[in-house]
Amino acid sequence: MSTTNQSKGVWALGDYKSLGRTVPPVSAKLTRLVKVDPTDSVLDVACGFGNTAITARRIGAKVTGIDITPELLSLAKEEESIAGFNDIVWEEGNAENLPFEDEIFDVVLSTFGHMFAPNQEKTAKEMLRVLKKGGRIGFTTWSPDLAMGRMFSVVSKYAPTTPTSSPVEWGNPDRVKELLTGVKELYFERDTMNFPILSPNHYWQEMSTKSGSMVQLIEAFRKSDNNEKIELLRKEYLTAVEPYIVDNAVRLGYLITIATKE
DSSP: OOHHHHHHHHHHHSOHHHHGGGOHHHHHHHHHHHTOOTTOEEEEETOTTSHHHHHHHHHTOEEEEEESOHHHHHHHHHHHHHHTOOOOEEEEOBTTBOSSOTTOEEEEEEESOGGGSSOHHHHHHHHHHTEEEEEEEEEEEEOTTSHHHHHHHHHHHHSSSOOSSOGGGGGOHHHHHHHOOSEEEEEEEEEEEEEEOSSHHHHHHHHHHHOHHHHHHHHHHHHTTOHHHHHHHHHHHHHHHGGGBOSSEEEEEEEEEEEEEO
């Protein structure tokens, strides 16, 4: 199976609409910092079910959302309809090979999306290729040294194959500087998203049944009758997340990156 098909399969397994219920304020902050305005043409890369694309459309921008997973695009269209719009362009495609001409968007955005494309260099190059000179790029990514990064580290120990690069490398400013060549006014800001939860076990329940990669991993263990590994994974996962639970919410720290193409 190709990397593309594997990615489609994993994202289709999850319930990302439920897991993403705390993301809309992040989309609002990102579009504000990038200064999206009604005259802009905007591309939302790895748009998922459309949080950031719809946020930009509400500002009045001309918006295109692209994602590798058809099931997520179907959800995005439903969300768009609820929001009262019908003119966002939704495209199926890969962040590593964007199906657009050079330098056609004023703004390129991504909210915890493009970071999961396996080839980071190709992804960065493509996002900048389709951006006009003087255009703005902005994205949010999970930080490797905070809650989500710790949890990624735990899960990767149990995964059957180890990727050549971790998605949370996009949350390291030094790595971002390496990837974003030909930009100026590079700006970083850290923030925290609060995911309401009653206990660490409740968070495990959410992620183990709604995160596609977790669902896939646990199902593989079950098929091989390896319940012991599931329990080891659960215990390590709970240990990783517990320090970040404050006032019945998981504090998910993330990095915001903004830059202008030279």
